Amino acid sequence: MHLLFVADPLASFKIYKDTTFAMMREAQRRGHTLATCEPKDMRWQTGEKVTATAQRIRLTGDATDWYTAEPAEREQLCDFDAIVMRKDPPFDSEFFYSTHLLEQAEREGAHVFNKPRALRDHPEKLAILEFAQFSGPTLVTRSAADIKRFHAEHKDIILKPLDGMGGMGIFRVKEDGLNLGSITETLNKDGAQSVMVQKFLPEISLGDKRVLVIGGKPVPFSLARIPQGSEVRGNLAAGGLGVAQPLSERDREIGEALGPVLAARGLLLAGVDVIGDYVTEINVTSPTCFQEIFDQTGFDVAAMFVDALEAALKN
Structure with missing residues (x-):
């Protein structure tokens, strides 16, 4: 198989712990060939299929110079056997647009994992709403009053932005409610943005x-x-x-x-x-x-x- 990994720049990989690198290494071990691109390298134009300026690479096994690359060439996404979408969050507007380009590539015959529509339909914080039977007490709201009532009920809570990653922007407010108002204003932008609030789990x-x-x-x-x-x-x-x-x-x-x-x-x-x-x-x-x-x-x-x-x- 010829695989395309849509990912962050290879120079940013910490290969001793990087999951995308582990996928690539195993795929190459089985004889599959590898190519990589970034979302910014994808393009669609009237009369053409979705393409990407992609680098064909080979892993060397060396911890420092860990790959060799051929000169980048523009290739049709549907010509790859599989496309593995591994761009790290945040799920911002450009990530969103990338899923639409990848979905067009699917219509042209490409096989994309994870599926672009599924990426859009499962925002990582809000995806739990569908599986409430497995979730603890949770609130999603813009309302400072709702957050205050949730805190009064549960005493010890966690607040976090819906678009955060890596623990960014997470706050804990204990029973004393110290700084709850200020934290709420920071996260909900005075009611302009939604916030997830969850009961603190010891x-x-x-x-x-x-x-x-x-x-x-x-x-x-x-x-x-x-x-x-x-x-x-x-x-x-x-x-x-x-x-x-x-x-x-x-x-x-x-x-x-x-x-x-x-x-x-x-x-x-x-x-x-x-x-x-x-x-x-x-x-x-x-x-x-x-x-x-x-x-x-x-x-x-x-x-x-x-x-x-x-x-x-x-x-």
Whole structure:
């Protein structure tokens, strides 16, 4: 197979932990060929199919000079056997426009994973609304009064922007309500933007678990991202410690319930975030943690992903 990875610049990869790199390495090991581009490299013009200025690359196995690249050429997206969309958040306007270009490429015969429409239909914070049976008390609103009432009911709450990533912009307000008004004004822009508010889950001290679901099936290990020091956020980007561990019964129940639903919509890979027994987010843009799980448990998540990718292309 000839695979195109739509991703961030290769120079930004930290290959010792990068999930996209792990996917590429496993694909190349199986004899598949690799190409990469950034979203900005895609183009559509009347009378043409969607194209991208793409680099064909080969991984070298060297930790520093880790790939070689041929000169970039403009290629039709539908000529690739599969396109793997791995652009990191934020899901901004340009990401949104990229999904439309990729969806046009699908109409022209391309196979894109995760499916562009599914990326648009599953914003990572709001995707939990559909699965409320697995979620803790949650509020989505622009209203400062609603947030104040939610705090009065639950006493200890988490507030976060809907477009945040890596733990960015997350606040905890305890029973004393200290700075609740100021935090609300900061996040909702005086009522102009929606905010997600959730009851604080003390189980965060045991980790914010990333349960990966591939081809509708949960990976048997999660990565618990454990907050360090006085930090309330477990995100690795915020300094959390990643500890791989077998799925609990509840983790598996969640993964097995959500997995087939998400897979049927074209989400080959999803990262379900679980604190205690509750789903807090469903990540679909570029879920990570493949290498951390492999390094600590020996379970080859990248191999499971490429298995699923190959199977999807046969169907």
